Amino acid sequence: MALLTVENLRTTFRTDDGPVGAVDGVSLSVDAGKVLGIVGESGCGKSAMSLSIMGLLPKTATVEGSIRLGERELIGLSGSELRRLRGDDMAMIFQDPMTSLNPVMRIGEQLIEAVRLHQKVSKVEARQRAVAGLAAVGIPSPEDRMRSYPLELSGGMRQRVMIAMALLNRPRLLIADEPTTALDVTTQAQILELMRDLRSEVDAAIVLITHDLGVVAELCDEVAVMYAGRIVERATVDELFAHPQHPYTWGLLASLPGRNLASERLHQIPGTPPSLLRPPAGCRFAPRCPFAMDVCRADPAPALTSTGRGSAAVACHLTQDVRDREGARLSGEEQA
Amino acid sequence: MIRFLIRRILGGIFVVLVVTLAVFVLFGPVLRWHSNISPARLYAGKNPSPEQIERVSALLGLDKPYYVQYGYTLKRLVLGPSQEERDRVCPGSTAAECDQLLGRFGSSFAKQRSVDSLIWDHFPVTLSLTFLAALMWLLISIPIGIISAIRPRSIFDRTSIVFVLIGQSLPVYYFGLLALYFFAYRLGWFPLSGYEPLSNPGQWLYHLLLPAFVLALQFAAIYVRITRSQMLDTLSEDYVRTARAKGAGETRVIIRHAFRNAMLPIVTMFGLDLGLLLGGAILIEVTFGLQGLGWLAVQAAQRLDVPTTAGIVLFSAILIVVANIVVDLVNATLDPRIRLE
Amino acid sequence: MSEPILRATGITIGFPVTRGIVFQREVGRVQAVDGVDLELNEGETLAIVGESGCGKTTLARGLVRLQGIDAGSIEFMGEDITRRKGRGLTDFRRQVTMIFQDPIASLDPRMRIGQSVQEPLDIHGIGTPAERKRKVQEAMERVGLNPEHYNRFPHEFSGGQRQRIGIARAVVMQPRVIVCDEPVSALDVSVQAQIVNLLEDLQRDLGLSYIVIAHDLDVVRRLADRVKVMYLGRVVEEGTGEEVYNAPRHPYSHALLSARPVADPVRARSQQRVVLQGDVPSPLNPPSGCRFHPRCPVAQPSCAEHDPQLEHAADGHGWACAYPLQP
Structure with missing residues (x-):
C-alpha cells in the first residue's frame, strides 16, 4: 500500500512574465519503508514538487492534481489542517544545514518546539524526547548540545540536528531535499550512513531529492528522473543503472566523470534546460537530444509507458528496440 | 563577554576624550581666532574695559596656556571643580552655593549658573x-x-x-x-x-x-x-x-x-x-x-x-x-x- | 627533465590569533598552510584535494600572491617572485590567472560581459583598444561563447555560460598557468561535463598548465595528472592520479576516496567503506603527532607522538604516514 500517492501534480508560479509550470503533470508513489529518489538538475521542478507536497509554497503558486498521504487527500486542505500534518505526519530536511536552523535560538529550544507543536507533553518530557532524538542521530553528549547555538556546531552536526528534528514526531513521510549537497565528502558519507541506518528503523516513506546519481545509487530503492517539470523515466535503482531508457538519463550517466574514466572526452549534454515560461512544443528534451526525430520536435513526449521490465517506465518517442540498444551500449561502454 | 564589555567601555571613554578635545578647541581657540569672541569678554558684561577683561580672564583661568586650560577642563569634567577653582570663581561661598555657579561642565555667564x-x-x-x-x-x-x-x-x-x-x-x-x-x-x-x-x-x-x-x-x-x-x-x-x-x-x-x-x-x-x-x-x-x-x-x-x-x-x-x-x-x-x- | 614552470617551497600561511583588550596583540598564528612544497610542470594539471578548512584555497591564493605568505618561496619560470612588487608582480599576474567557483559572484552585474572579459587587458594596458576588442572576441569564441554577445549582461546567461565568461577572462591574458578554484562545483552535472571538456581543450590548444583546487574527487581524477591530498594545512599524500586513486597509501586519502558515493547501486552495496568519525579538528589547536591520528582508523599509540614527514618512493609517490596502507 503506497503511503504517498501523487497524481498528475501541476504546480504553477505566477510571475510578472507569465505563468511558469514548475511541475507539469507528475505522478508517483512511495511505499512505507522505501526510498524514492527524484533526480534532476536545478530548475527541473524537483524542489517545487517537494514543497507542493509539504504545502510550503508561497501564495504565488497554485497546486493542482492529487497528493494523498495514506488515505488522506492533501490538496484542498486548509492551512491549519496542513500545519497539523507538517512536522508530525510528514517532515522535511533541507539542503543547507548552515542556514536551516534559527541562528538565535538554542538547539534545545528548536527541538522542544518541534515536539510541543504536535504533542501535548510537558516541557520536561519534550526535553527528554529531544535529547533522545539527538542521541539517536549520533550526536555526542546530547545534553550539552541542547544548550548550543547552531553556529557552535559543524555542518555535519547541524544536519544531524535537522534530521533529529524531522524524526522527533515519527513522521510517516520524510522528504530530504539535497541533504548532503552542502557537506564535505567525508561528512556526506557519515550522513548517508546515518540515513541508511535510520531508514530501517523509522519505517517511513522517504523521498530523496538530489542531483547526484551517486547518492541515488547509495540510498534509493526507486528512482524518478525529472526534466523540465516532468518525470521522463522511472525505475527501480538497479534497473535504472542497468537499463537506462531515456536519452536524458543516458546523458546524465555518461557525463559522470567517475563512471567514464576510459573515455577520451567526457560526454556532454549540449545546451541548457529550457525555460519553463515557454517550454518547447514537442518533447521538452528534444532540443538537446542527439536521437531527436521529427516527431520528437512536433509532438509532446508520450506518457510514461512500461518498458516491460518490472515497474520501469519511460516517456520517450524512441522505440523500445532503440532504447534497449543504446542503453546497453552505454552500460557496455562503461564496463570496458 | 566581559572582555567585550571592557573593550567597548574603554573605546567609549576614548571617543569621549576626543570629543572633549574637539569641543575645547572649537569653543576656545577656534572661536577666538575666527570671530574674536573670548569668554572673558562676554563674561565681563557690556562694554568692559581691558582691565576688566584681564581680571575675568585670570578669574576663569583663561590667561593660562591652552594645554593647561584643557587639562583643567578635563579634570573638572571627571572630578568636579577643584577647591582652588571654587575659591577663584566664587570666593567666600559654601560648596553648595558654589555648585550653583560652577559645575563639571563649567559656568554659564549668560545665566550666572552652572551649566550642570x-x-x-x-x-x-x-x-x-x-x-x-x-x-x-x-x-x-x-x-x-x-x-x-x-x-x-x-x-x-x-x-x-x-x-x-x-x-x-x-x-x-x-x-x-x-x-x-x-x-x-x-x-x-x-x-x-x-x-x-x-x-x-x-x-x-x-x-x-x-x-x-x-x-x-x-x-x-x-x-x-x-x-x-x-x-x-x-x-x-x-x-x-x-x-x-x-x-x-x-x-x-x-x-x-x-x-x-x-x-x-x-x-x-x-x-x-x-x-x-x-x-x-x-x-x-x-x-x-x-x-x-x-x-x-x-x-x-x-x-x-x-x-x-x-x-x-x-x-x-x-x-x-x-x-x-x-x-x-x-x-x-x-x-x-x-x-x- | 625540464625546469617546472611554477615551483613553491615550504609555503606557510598563517592567520593571526589576537588577544588583548585595548591593543590587539598577536599571540599566535593558525597555520592554514604549513610547509607545502609544490612543482607544476609545463602543460600539466596538478590537483589539490581535501575537505573544507584543509587550506587548499588559502594555498592557491598564496601561489598567485593574492594572499601574503609567512614563509617559503615561489619561483615562476625559474625566477623568484615571492617578494616581487609593482611592475614585476603585474607581469607575474599576467601569466598566472585564476578561475573562481562562483561565476555569478565573480562578475560585476552592471558590466557588459565583453567589458568584464576585457578588464584584465585594460588593467595591464595591453594593446590598442581595437586589438583588445579583437582579443576579447577571440577569447569568447575559444570558450564557446558567441562573440556577438559582447554587449550582454551576466544575468542573461546560464550558470555554465557564466563560468565560460570567467574562463574567457582568465585566458584573454594568454597566461601560462591558470589556477582553478572549484571550477565546476557550482554547476549542474551535465554542464559540469561541458566545462571539464572545455578546460581540457584549452589546455591542449594553448599549452596551459593548471592547478585545480576541488573537493569533487571524480572531477579531479578526470582532470589531474598529479594529485596532492591536504589535511589540516599539510600535504599528506602526493602522486600521479593513478597512484593516489588506485593505490592510496595514506589512510586519510583512502577514507576520502572511499567516502565518494558511487553511481552504481551494485558496487555501492558491496563496497567496503571507511566512514571517518567526527569532524576535522580546529587548526587553532591541531592534534599532537600526526594531525590525522584522532580520526585515523588504523592509528597506533605512537601516532600521537611522532609527526610523520612526507616521504617519497622511487617513483615519486609520497605519503606522510608511519603506518601506510599496503597497495
Missing part, C-alpha cells in the same frame, strides 16, 4: 518627550512594518508606503505647526505650548502628547521601512521555512522565528536614535515651546553662551557614546553570533 544645573533642569523635558515619542513610534511602526512584509504589494502595504513617504518628506516644524493649529488652536484638544513635570502625570501627558506624536510620526516612517525590509529578508530565510515545515503556525513563525532575527538591526537603530534625541530634539522643542535640552541649546547659542553650548554638545556626545555601548550589549545578549565571536 541648567542641563539637569532641562533634561527631564527632553527625556520625557523622547521616551513618549519612542514608545509611540515603536507601537505604530513595528506592527505596520510586519504586516506590510507579510503581505507585500497589498493595499495595506501600498498605503503604508504612502504614509512613509509623507512622514519622511514633511518637515517636522511644518507638520508640527499644522498639528498645533488644528489640534491645539482650532480644536483645543491640547495646550499650545509648555511642559508639566511628571509629578503630575495627567498634565505631563496632556502637554507632551501632541509634540511626542509629531516627533513619533517622523521616526515611525523610517521604522516602518526598516521593519518591512528586515522582515522581508528574514521571511525568505531557510530557517523560517524550517519553522513552517515543523508545523509552526504563521503567528509563531512571524514573531518567534522571523521577528526575533529581524529586530536585531532595528534595536541597533533604535538605540542610536534614542541617544541622538536625548541630546535635544531642537525643532520639536522650539515649535512646541518645550524647554528641553534642544531649546536650551538654541537659547545658549543665540546669547553666545559658549560654556552652555559646549556643555550641551559634550553631554549629547556622552549620551550617544553610552547609547552605542548599550546597543552593543543588547545586541550581544540577543544574538549569539556576536556574543560567541
Whole structure:
C-alpha cells in the first residue's frame, strides 16, 4: 500500500512574465519503508514538487492534481489542517544545514518546539524526547548540545540536528531535499550512513531529492528522473543503472566523470534546460537530444509507458528496440 | 563577554576624550581666532574695559596656556571643580552655593549658573518627550512594518508606503505647526505650548502628547521601512521555512522565528536614535515651546553662551557614546553570533 | 627533465590569533598552510584535494600572491617572485590567472560581459583598444561563447555560460598557468561535463598548465595528472592520479576516496567503506603527532607522538604516514 500517492501534480508560479509550470503533470508513489529518489538538475521542478507536497509554497503558486498521504487527500486542505500534518505526519530536511536552523535560538529550544507543536507533553518530557532524538542521530553528549547555538556546531552536526528534528514526531513521510549537497565528502558519507541506518528503523516513506546519481545509487530503492517539470523515466535503482531508457538519463550517466574514466572526452549534454515560461512544443528534451526525430520536435513526449521490465517506465518517442540498444551500449561502454 | 564589555567601555571613554578635545578647541581657540569672541569678554558684561577683561580672564583661568586650560577642563569634567577653582570663581561661598555657579561642565555667564544645573533642569523635558515619542513610534511602526512584509504589494502595504513617504518628506516644524493649529488652536484638544513635570502625570501627558506624536510620526516612517525590509529578508530565510515545515503556525513563525532575527538591526537603530534625541530634539522643542535640552541649546547659542553650548554638545556626545555601548550589549545578549565571536 | 614552470617551497600561511583588550596583540598564528612544497610542470594539471578548512584555497591564493605568505618561496619560470612588487608582480599576474567557483559572484552585474572579459587587458594596458576588442572576441569564441554577445549582461546567461565568461577572462591574458578554484562545483552535472571538456581543450590548444583546487574527487581524477591530498594545512599524500586513486597509501586519502558515493547501486552495496568519525579538528589547536591520528582508523599509540614527514618512493609517490596502507 503506497503511503504517498501523487497524481498528475501541476504546480504553477505566477510571475510578472507569465505563468511558469514548475511541475507539469507528475505522478508517483512511495511505499512505507522505501526510498524514492527524484533526480534532476536545478530548475527541473524537483524542489517545487517537494514543497507542493509539504504545502510550503508561497501564495504565488497554485497546486493542482492529487497528493494523498495514506488515505488522506492533501490538496484542498486548509492551512491549519496542513500545519497539523507538517512536522508530525510528514517532515522535511533541507539542503543547507548552515542556514536551516534559527541562528538565535538554542538547539534545545528548536527541538522542544518541534515536539510541543504536535504533542501535548510537558516541557520536561519534550526535553527528554529531544535529547533522545539527538542521541539517536549520533550526536555526542546530547545534553550539552541542547544548550548550543547552531553556529557552535559543524555542518555535519547541524544536519544531524535537522534530521533529529524531522524524526522527533515519527513522521510517516520524510522528504530530504539535497541533504548532503552542502557537506564535505567525508561528512556526506557519515550522513548517508546515518540515513541508511535510520531508514530501517523509522519505517517511513522517504523521498530523496538530489542531483547526484551517486547518492541515488547509495540510498534509493526507486528512482524518478525529472526534466523540465516532468518525470521522463522511472525505475527501480538497479534497473535504472542497468537499463537506462531515456536519452536524458543516458546523458546524465555518461557525463559522470567517475563512471567514464576510459573515455577520451567526457560526454556532454549540449545546451541548457529550457525555460519553463515557454517550454518547447514537442518533447521538452528534444532540443538537446542527439536521437531527436521529427516527431520528437512536433509532438509532446508520450506518457510514461512500461518498458516491460518490472515497474520501469519511460516517456520517450524512441522505440523500445532503440532504447534497449543504446542503453546497453552505454552500460557496455562503461564496463570496458 | 566581559572582555567585550571592557573593550567597548574603554573605546567609549576614548571617543569621549576626543570629543572633549574637539569641543575645547572649537569653543576656545577656534572661536577666538575666527570671530574674536573670548569668554572673558562676554563674561565681563557690556562694554568692559581691558582691565576688566584681564581680571575675568585670570578669574576663569583663561590667561593660562591652552594645554593647561584643557587639562583643567578635563579634570573638572571627571572630578568636579577643584577647591582652588571654587575659591577663584566664587570666593567666600559654601560648596553648595558654589555648585550653583560652577559645575563639571563649567559656568554659564549668560545665566550666572552652572551649566550642570541648567542641563539637569532641562533634561527631564527632553527625556520625557523622547521616551513618549519612542514608545509611540515603536507601537505604530513595528506592527505596520510586519504586516506590510507579510503581505507585500497589498493595499495595506501600498498605503503604508504612502504614509512613509509623507512622514519622511514633511518637515517636522511644518507638520508640527499644522498639528498645533488644528489640534491645539482650532480644536483645543491640547495646550499650545509648555511642559508639566511628571509629578503630575495627567498634565505631563496632556502637554507632551501632541509634540511626542509629531516627533513619533517622523521616526515611525523610517521604522516602518526598516521593519518591512528586515522582515522581508528574514521571511525568505531557510530557517523560517524550517519553522513552517515543523508545523509552526504563521503567528509563531512571524514573531518567534522571523521577528526575533529581524529586530536585531532595528534595536541597533533604535538605540542610536534614542541617544541622538536625548541630546535635544531642537525643532520639536522650539515649535512646541518645550524647554528641553534642544531649546536650551538654541537659547545658549543665540546669547553666545559658549560654556552652555559646549556643555550641551559634550553631554549629547556622552549620551550617544553610552547609547552605542548599550546597543552593543543588547545586541550581544540577543544574538549569539556576536556574543560567541 | 625540464625546469617546472611554477615551483613553491615550504609555503606557510598563517592567520593571526589576537588577544588583548585595548591593543590587539598577536599571540599566535593558525597555520592554514604549513610547509607545502609544490612543482607544476609545463602543460600539466596538478590537483589539490581535501575537505573544507584543509587550506587548499588559502594555498592557491598564496601561489598567485593574492594572499601574503609567512614563509617559503615561489619561483615562476625559474625566477623568484615571492617578494616581487609593482611592475614585476603585474607581469607575474599576467601569466598566472585564476578561475573562481562562483561565476555569478565573480562578475560585476552592471558590466557588459565583453567589458568584464576585457578588464584584465585594460588593467595591464595591453594593446590598442581595437586589438583588445579583437582579443576579447577571440577569447569568447575559444570558450564557446558567441562573440556577438559582447554587449550582454551576466544575468542573461546560464550558470555554465557564466563560468565560460570567467574562463574567457582568465585566458584573454594568454597566461601560462591558470589556477582553478572549484571550477565546476557550482554547476549542474551535465554542464559540469561541458566545462571539464572545455578546460581540457584549452589546455591542449594553448599549452596551459593548471592547478585545480576541488573537493569533487571524480572531477579531479578526470582532470589531474598529479594529485596532492591536504589535511589540516599539510600535504599528506602526493602522486600521479593513478597512484593516489588506485593505490592510496595514506589512510586519510583512502577514507576520502572511499567516502565518494558511487553511481552504481551494485558496487555501492558491496563496497567496503571507511566512514571517518567526527569532524576535522580546529587548526587553532591541531592534534599532537600526526594531525590525522584522532580520526585515523588504523592509528597506533605512537601516532600521537611522532609527526610523520612526507616521504617519497622511487617513483615519486609520497605519503606522510608511519603506518601506510599496503597497495
